[in-house]
Amino acid sequence: MARQSAQNVGEAFAHAMATWEAGNIAEARRLARRIVDSAPEFGGAHYLLGVIALGQDQARKAAEHLSRAVAADPAQPVPRLALARALEAQNSLHAAILQYRAVLAAAPMHVEAGARLAELLGRTGKIDEAVDLCRRTIAASPHHAEALFTLGTLLHRQGNDAEAARHLEQALALRPDWVAALHNYALVLRSLGQAERAVAILGGALDLCRDHAGSRANLAGALRDLGRLDEARIQAERATRLNPRDPAGWLELGLIRDRLGIPEGAAAAFERAVTAAPQSAEAHWCLAEARRALGQPARAATLYRRCLELDPDDRHGAALGLAQVTAAPPPERAPGAYVRQLFDDYAGTFDAALVDKLGYRAPAVLAEALGRVLGGRTGLAVLDAGCGTGLAAAVLRPLAARLDGIDLSPAMVDKARQRHLYDRLDVGELVQALAGRAGGYDLVAAADVLVYFGELAPVMAAAHSALRDGGLFAFTVERADDCASYVLGAKNRYAHAVEHIRDRAAAAGFDVAVMEPAVTRREAGADVPGLVVVLRKI
Template sequence: MARQFSLSVSDAFAQAMRTWESGNATEARRLARLIADANPGFGGAHYLLGAIALSQGQARKASEHLSRAVAADPNQSVPRLALGRALEAQNSLNAAIVQYRAVLITEPDHAEAHARLAALLARTGKASQALDHGRHAIAVNPNHAEALCALGALLHQQGEDREARGYLERALALRPDWGVALHNYGLVLRRLGEAERAAALLSGAVDLRRDHAATRANLAGALREMGRLDEARIQAEQAAKLAPRDAVGWMELGLIRNAQGMPEGAAAAFERAVTAEPDSVDAHWCLAEARRLLGETAKATAHYRRCLELDPDDTHGAALGLALTGGAPVPQRAPDAYVRQLFDDYAETFDSALVNRLGYRAPALLAEALERDLVRKTGLAVLDAGCGTGLAAPVLRPLAGRLDGIDLSPAMVDKARARGLYDDLAVGELGAALTTRPATYDLIVAADVLVYFGDLEPVLHAGFAALRPGGIFAFTVERAEDCSSYLLGAKNRYAHAEDYVAAKAQVAGFALARMDHAVTRREAEAEVPGLVVILRRP
């Protein structure tokens, strides 16, 4: 009798499942309730009731039924996965993680559980674990679209956009009309400097997720980068309207208003961003900059100080802003974290922006000066100090028997390595690196690097020590007028007086071989006065 009753329950459950799969959720729910009422310990009925509730957006009710299904048979992965989804829908992320981990205890290679863990661990700030689970999911199932998308998003967050691109392309090949993947791919393309393609993808994502504020805000960002400011503002306004308590739309709206020459409107938008996210360093920094440009130094000072409280390493350069408002003395140099982040973010578009938009000529000017002072020497030990993406390498390589490069930005060093012109490349702070390389080089070149140093004495001493007798330290700086030493400009770059450069070179032990006036770049369509300096170690 027991076996006959069990088969009857199984048949009834199979009928209920077929009914649900055919699209008749109402009848399927009725059948599942009948089974559950007659057999309270049968987990299948509660699983079906939970799955139906979850599909209808009733996450709490789904959790109740799915918890009973899991209790009835803890080793079944399907109810646990569904319960995890229901808990995610209620934003109970840690509880969902527990369910997915439980699946892996019995099925260590369950691709779906690994994929869900990758997504949730990323959201809870555990990026390393998330990457491991994402890679495991794809190793088990190379065509798991959610795992591919999650891994692409994770790699983007880690700054590994070229690798992220491949995974997201694979995800979209499997699901071409997937709004989440289109959005993530658009973010990757923005970071890679492909604003036009990014805007096209993000537009598609907006069509699929019209009420998703972050997608509209990111579309606004791509349009802003293309100069399509009116279109960008419409999208940013929609993002802010959709999610007025979210900073992302207000931040983008502030940036667009700033680009449109609306400083008061920009400041108002950044105020809303700070209100929405009081601990956002980005929001406080943008608001501080906006207030400074409006001449509201007291308000700007308060927000710069808040940036430093939230981010003591100072990746935004708030200490420089604070000095510009008179809220603190001018630092002797720009913060390392600020310079590193600035150029990490700038790496993908650095060459085109610097050469095409800013008319950057520092390497060429240094090459001309060196040709005169080196008398066409070759086979030298050369250091490209602050090498960036390696723009100076083509003019230095013919002089070098050995060409080394060093830069504070890992992303810049990766770009320089791709040129294939250096014998060695290292990530590090210039002054510290020079002190570890005594009497190593015949030539040290720093093109547009010492603009991030105010006090030149420490770096000149370090450069002197790293040179062999007769070696040359060649560099460019911006030229300060009506100043006896150095000053900090509005773009967070230092400018130096000629007499100051000459005096500090002499203190370091150098002989001044040449100091020429030059224009190394433009800023806001205006030429920036500079100096090309050649120092020789006696």
């Protein structure tokens, strides 16, 4: 065919686009191909062929045409946006990210590109950048459902579930039948300790899409949260039948079987999860725990090591697991990522579980010991170190002219903030935070915090630095009677010998004002031996 003039090509392209918009896909494709035959460098025809291919799930062919459309006119954001979508469909996430960035470089307020880029940044681990981009996108377009959904999902991953819930609710107000948003909203509700609501939401999601395996697995988890284990097992089994390659269903089935007292069945389900997701640290950790429970320490050790390879930050505490099966010495402290994840996950149900089920009374024990040492003195600068949800705030506030709190878990700090008892709250690592606040406090209190530290020398030195002369460091620990230093218990909590505390306190520059037996919690119906300690800086 002879090459057409620019005017004729433009008219032909306009006709092809109108045909596509009218829904006549086959004819639009034919017309676009005619343009490509006569004017192969005309980007518009390649764009149309690309979006047609993308709509028919032919991502590779779409990317080829859309790449030529972008090359023909690099300044145009529309072909780049479509190319990024095609690259996403091929799971070429980093290439897609580059294209979305290019769209935003040319059009900074392009909300669709911003929302998609934020979602991909989150999937590739760049959570903070993704959250910031989502916030800017929503500021530009407050009713952009995808940006609201993505922000809610990312905030859940950060442990900020209260705000996550608000954004997902806004996304669902715009798109009430969005199964993925219902699924993620239910995950947030579970983290907030609202399993009954999660069950109701997931029922709605499954009414819309009965074959959504992820929602079945999520429903199984919510029912497990409520102790409805037989119902949970049925839903988990359905999830595994719907999508045997999705590890979520197998993981839930394993957790449910474990709760039902079927350890071999739990291990078998976790094996399937590992097969479905060989790069999943969570699946390896669950299987390692199951093998440990079955008395198979060598197999468990291999799995814990693989978990550490997959997740060097150790969010699951695999290093502690290796110590539990005597395949490695106990680390000097629990991994920070493990503690943060543990309490982010625990935040929604923490108070009820600790106070109602475990008889937690560390704040009361500390208050009684401090009352004897302080002799009625108040007006202090106080730091609640490892404040959690703020359970100790009620007994520390009457002592304080200023009450600060710090915790490693953002979700816990968010809960503490809701008490309105603190003058300042921060998320941070305890030793670093103490070392960075030299001479700032009259009292540093740590209720049930040092159980995640084995070697106490670093935290003793940091607390000494943070205190004014004569200041107090008050804390509770679990007691170890048969060792000279510390031991790692079955619950991944450290217990300390009296001798270890005395030695490290003296080395740091403290006198012992109080060190006596105390019970701060119960496990399996029995008191856990502990100590309450008040040290004075000299």
